[in-house]
Amino acid sequence: MTAKERDILQSNLSKQGIETEISVAIEEAAELTKELTKKLRGMSSDKKICEEIADLQIVLDQLTMYFDPDDEKIRLFRQFKIKRLDMFYVKGDHQ
Numbered sequence: 585m586t587a588k589e590r591d592i593l594q595s596n597l598s599k600q601g602i603e604t605e606i607s608v609a610i611e612e613a614a615e616l617t618k619e620l621t622k623k624l625r626g627m628s629s630d631k632k633i634c635e636e637i638a639d640l641q642i643v644l645d646q647l648t649m650y651f652d653p654d655d656e657k658i659r660l661f662r663q664f665k666i667k668r669l670d671m672f673y674v675k676g677d678h679q
């Protein structure tokens with residue numbers, strides 16, 4: 585994310601407030617869910633799914649700014665969970 589994008593998202597978060605952005609996150613997650621289920625039925629496009637992923641990423645960036653401004657807790661959770669994926673599913677240590 586560029587510094588300019590970060591400023592825009594931070595300004596939007598400050599203007600709209602966390603309650604609104606939580607609502608938007610729920611809506612965007614539902615919209616991506618809808619497109620993914622449509623994809624399974626052959627009724628969506630990769631372009632539409634990419635649009636919904638972008639929408640969700642934008643609002644998740646704002647939630648990150650609010651809940652984990654230093655991005656440290658999320659980074660550590662990601663690191664742990666990606667390592668767990670590698671152990672259990674990539675290397676097959678789950679059997």
Ligand SMILES: [Mg+2]
Pocket residue numbers: 612615635636639
């Ligand atoms: Mg959307």
